[in-house]
Amino acid sequence: MALVYLRELDSNVRFAIWRIEETADELIGRLQLNVRERTTxxxxxxxxxxxxxxxxxVLLREMLDTTGYIDCPSDENGKPYLANFPQRISLTHSFDYAAVMMSNNGEVGIDLELVKPKILRIADKFMKPGELDAIGNDHVEKLYACWCAKEAVYKLQGNKGVSFKDNMTVLPFDYQEQGVLHLDLKAPNRSxxxxxxxxxxQDYMLGYVVENAL
Known part of the structure; x- marks a missing residue:
């Protein structure tokens, strides 16, 4: 694997992106897998x-800098977590890349997506009419910023049944190639x-969020 991006947001939060260049057998050779994981x-x-x-x-192993076994199951909502390390994590992947976000203090969420024009056809599936009006026509990159933001928040909050369209609203923002947006979550378990x-x-959009970020 080749590390292509490593960023420390502060002393407690960081994420890394790797380009996948190995075969499955080569990756398996770098892991210790239990029966549950081999079944998965x-x-x-x-x-x-x-x-x-x-x-x-494998990227988790690199970021934790350990040769010991890493137990990374998923909870009843499908959210991955570390059973034998204290850090909170979020995982994402898209085509040739995998990414991990890790925090020593609070939940995190990360999403990586290859940017494609096809998102224009499904925009109304995950965005409210008012959100789409604020974006305007044919703004593929801005739509991906919204999708990645909603996916990242979905992963952070960790509960099934939360709708991108019904429970999340991206407030109007000016798109830049690197920027910040604000998202309102109004869900049964959290507002x-x-x-x-x-x-x-590169050709991807990345979105990430940290719990209780100022």
Whole structure:
């Protein structure tokens, strides 16, 4: 794996992006997998899904700088967590890349997406009419910033049943290749405004959020 981006937001929060260059067997050779994890692997379709799952676990090992076993199950909502380390994590992947965000203090969320014009066709599935009016026509990058922001907040809050369209609202913002937007979450278990960071990374859009960010 090749580290292509490492960023420390502060002394407690950082994330890394890796380009996946290994085969599945090479990645497996760098991990210690228990029976549950091998069963999970066997259920994945061979190809990118397997590589993504393995690559995020290898990247976790790199970021924790340990040769010991890392237990990374998912909770009842499907949110991955570290069972034998204190850090909070969020995982993402897209095509040839895998990314991990890690915090020593509070939950985090991260999302990485390859930018494609097709998002214009599904914008009304995850954005309210008012949000779309604020964006304007044919702004692919801005739509991806909104998608990544909503996905990042969804991962941070960790509960199933939260709707991107119904429970999340991106407030109007001026798009830049690297910027900040604000997102209102109004869900049954949580109502809060989040400050979400986004930026272009090569042909991708990256969004990330930290709990209780000022």
């Amino acid at each position: 692997l066997s259920r994945l379709n061979k190809g990118k899904r397997t590589l993504h799952w393995l690559a995020t676990r 809060e405004q989040f400050k979400v960071y986004y930026e272009r990374f």
